[in-house]
Amino acid sequence: MKRIGIAVTDPGDWTAVALNDALVKASARPVVFRLHDVTTSIQEHNRLYTGNTDLKSLDAVIVRDVGGGSGSSGDGDGGSSGGGGGSEDMPYRLDVLCNLERSGLKVVNPPEAIRTAANKHICSYLFREHGLPTPDTILTTDLDVAMDAIRDWGRAVVKPIFGFKGMDIHCVVDDEHSVKLLSSVIDTRGVLYLQRFISNPGRDIRVFVVDRDVPAAIYRLAPPGSWINNLSRGGSHKRCEVTGEIAGLAVEAAGAVGAVYAGVDLIEGEDGLQILEVNGTPSGKGIFEACRVNVAQDIVKCVLDMV
Ligand SMILES: Nc1ncnc2c1ncn2[C@@H]1O[C@H](COP(=O)(O)OP(=O)(O)O)[C@@H](O)[C@H]1O
C-alpha cells in the first residue's frame, strides 16, 4: 500500500481532510504531518522525521499548506510567503520540501512552484514572459514613478509581493491619502507592487487546475461595499461554467509557475480575461460548496499516477 504524506498547517481544514479521505478511498495510506514539526538531522544523512515517521520512507508528499503567518490556517488558501520579516520558519519549511524532493520523492506541488506562486513579482513577469494577459504592473521605490502610473491608469491596486487571502491590499487614486499610503509602504516593505485596477463586474473567477485539466471554477463575489473578492474576506461563491478560454488561460498560468495543481485567479476586464495570480496551495472548499466537485480526489489520482 502506497504511503502518501500530507503536509498541513491545520489538519482539520476542509482540504486537508478531503485529501486524507480521498487517499483512503483510493486504497493508499495517508500520513498527515506539519512541516513545522519536522526535524532535519544532517549527521544522519539528512534524515527528516516527525515523531516516529521517517518522511523519506513515504512514496510521495502532497503539500496542502506550508503556513505563512497568522491566519494562514483554517479553510482558505494556504499562505506561503517566500520569506522576509526576519522569520526563518518559512524558508525552513520550503527547504524541508526541497530536501525531500532531492531524495527522489514526488512532492506536489513542487517546492519551487510553491515558492514561485507565493511571489507576485515573479508570477507577474512569468505571465508576461509567457505572453499571458495580466494587468499592467510596476514595482518601484520611487514615489514619483508610482504617482505617474496612478495618474495614467486612473486607479491602482497596491499589494504585498508575498500577500495572500486579499490581505493588505488597497485601491489608490491620485490624491494626498495615496501619497501617504504609498510612502509608508515603501518605508515599511521596501518596495511597491502597484497594479492597474481592472474594472470588473464585482466578481472574479477562481479556476482549479489539476494536471493541466480544470475540474471546476467558481465566481467569487465581493461582499457589499468591497471590491476584494476573496472568500476569506467575506466573498460569496457561485458555480462558473468553464469555457475553453477560462480553462486554457488557467492551465497556461499554472504551467508558467510550474504548479501541478493550482487555484488560478482571473478577472473579467473590459478587454477580456486577465490573470491575477496563481495559488500554489489553494483550498478546495469553495469549489466543493458551489459545484460539488471534490478536487482532492483529482489531486490524489494525479499523485498516485506519478508513483
Ligand atoms: N488589479 C486588480 N483590479 C481589480 N481587482 C483586483 C486587482 N488585483 C486584485 N484584485 C482583487 O483583490 C483580490 C485579491 O488579489 P490577489 O492578487 O488574488 O491577491 P491575494 O493573494 O491576496 O488573493 C482579487 O481576488 C480581486 O478581487
Ligand SMILES: [Mg+2]
Ligand atoms: Mg487571490
